Each structure stands twice: as C-alpha cells, then as structure tokens.
Amino acid sequence: MTQDAAVEIKALKADSFGRISLMRGADGSVFVRRDLRHVPLWLRLPAWWLARREARGLEQVRGMADVPQLLAWDGRRLDRSYMEGAAMYQRPPRGDLPYFRAARRKLQELHRRGVAHNDLAKEANWLVLEDGRPGIIDFQLAVVGNPRSRWMRLLAREDLRHLLKHKRMYCREHLTPVERRVLKRHSWVRDLWFRTGKPVYRFVTRRILKWEDNEGQGPKP
Numbered sequence: 001m002t003q004d005a006a007v008e009i010k011a012l013k014a015d016s017f018g019r020i021s022l023m024r025g026a027d028g029s030v031f032v033r034r035d036l037r038h039v040p041l042w043l044r045l046p047a048w049w050l051a052r053r054e055a056r057g058l059e060q061v062r063g064m065a066d067v068p069q070l071l072a073w074d075g076r077r078l079d080r081s082y083m084e085g086a087a088m089y090q091r092p093p094r095g096d097l098p099y100f101r102a103a104r105r106k107l108q109e110l111h112r113r114g115v116a117h118n119d120l121a122k123e124a125n126w127l128v129l130e131d132g133r134p135g136i137i138d139f140q141l142a143v144v145g146n147p148r149s150r151w152m153r154l155l156a157r158e159d160l161r162h163l164l165k166h167k168r169m170y171c172r173e174h175l176t177p178v179e180r181r182v183l184k185r186h187s188w189v190r191d192l193w194f195r196t197g198k199p200v201y202r203f204v205t206r207r208i209l210k211w212e213d214n215e216g217q218g219p220k221p
Contacts, residue, residue: 006033016040017047022082031071034078050140051078057142060115066106066127066135083137085129088166093128097174100167103134107159110136116143116155120162157182 005026013020018036025031034054039047055078058070068080085091093099103126110117118141119125127135145152164179175183 006031008033016043017050023079030082032068032080032082034080036076036078048075053142054078054139056144057115057117057139060142060144061110061113061139064109064113066129066133067110068137068139083127083129083135085127085135088123088126088128091128092170093132093134094170095173096132097171099128099132099134100163100171100174103163104160106134106136107156107163111147111152111156111159114144114147114152115139116145116152117141117159118143118155120159121165123166126166161185 006023009022009024009030011019011021012032016039018034018039020032020034023031023033034051036044036047036051051073052075055070055073058068058080061067062069066083068083071079071081073079107117107120117125117136117139119138120136122138125136125138127137129135143152143155147153147156161182164175164183167179168175168183
C-alpha cells in the first residue's frame with residue numbers, strides 16, 4: 001500500500017529516531033507514519049533497526065484487534081493504522097476491572113502469536129480506546145519468536161508483570177493473590193537491565209540525545 005500523496009495532519013512525536021505524524025491519505029484514510037528521512041546520519045542505522053523491528057512485530061500480529069495494523073514499510077517510512085483513543089496516563093482506568101481483564105486477554109493473544117512487546121512499563125504504550133477497551137501500540141522493541149521457548153515465556157512474564165504494575169496503580173483493590181506474587185517475583189532479565197542496560201539508556205537519552213523518557217509519557221518539550 002502506497003501513501004505517496006499523503007499529507008500530514010499533525011505531528012504526534014519527534015525525536016532523534018524519527019518523526020511520528022498523523023497522516024491523511026489520498027483516499028481520505030487516516031494513518032500514522034514513522035518517517036526516518038530526517039534522522040541524523042549517525043543515528044540512521046539504529047533508527048532503521050528499531051523501525052524494522054516494529055514492522056516485523058506488526059506483521060506478526062496482522063489481523064489482531066486493538067493493535068496497529070502494518071500498512072507499509074519501505075526502509076524509510078513505516079505506515080500503520082490509527083486507533084482513536086488516549087494514552088493510559090491521559091485517561092487513567094481507575095477502578096476499571098473490565099479494562100484490566102481485557103488487557104490481560106489481549107496480552108495473552110499477543111504472546112500466543114509469538115510476540116513479546118517488551119516495552120509495556122510505559123503508560124504511553126497502553127491506550128484507552130473510545131469505548132474503554134485497551135489497545136497496545138509502539139512495537140519498536142518487540143521480540144518475535146517461538147511462544148513455547150523459555151526465552152519468550154520469560155519475556156511474556158515480564159510483559160504481564162508490567163501490566164500488573166499498572167493495575168496496582170489504578171485498580172489495586174482488584175489484585176488477586178497470584179498477581180501480587182507475580183509482582184514480587186523479579187526475573188534475572190529485569191535485574192540485569194537495572195544493573196547494566198538502564199544506566200546506559202539514561203546516559204544515551206539524557207546526555208547525548210538530550211531528552212528524557214518522562215515515565216513513559218515521551219520526551220519533555
């Protein structure tokens with residue numbers, strides 16, 4: 001699907017890894033575009049790698065409801081379908097047990113398809129859609145693999161633990177005893193990330209790229 005005649009409606013986010021915009025196609029359809037053409041030369045390879053990873057993750061969940069659908073990927077621009085809704089931090093699902101039950105089912109479907117999202121600690125990656133259903137976006141860090149493999153099961157548990165952290169924040173009274181135990185159990189992946197990966201991530205984003213993640217709400221203005 002080509003969207004060469006598309007026009008930008010508004011910018012949703014712009015950082016060192018590309019510009020994300022809400023677009024209108026020649027046929028009037030609205031979609032989201034990640035454009036890498038203005039990425040600095042020294043960041044083009046990691047930006048391309050992240051976009052390619054997102055395209056692979058979206059291809060794996062093609063046809064699944066309440067996640068973006070891949071429209072096009074040509075190595076420079078990634079187009080995906082637009083879902084109307086608000087980020088979790090913009091429309092908090094306080095006390096909304098049906099939301100979190102549906103979110104868990106959505107996560108289980110994602111994992112059955114062989115995808116671990118790997119970035120669900122960010123509230124910005126959870127949507128509250130117009131009718132209150134959960135949606136999941138931003139597959140840049142998604143991992144695709146055999147859902148029965150030990151590695152994928154470990155990543156799936158981390159996805160679940162991040163969802164339960166949000167449930168603890170907004171719907172604590174409905175946490176089950178099993179869910180409380182899951183929250184207390186930290187994997188070696190999580191511990192390794194906090195000891196090694198996260199300090200490097202903070203140095204790169206805050207010192208080199210000059211932006212902060214702002215607890216999953218995107219770069220600060």
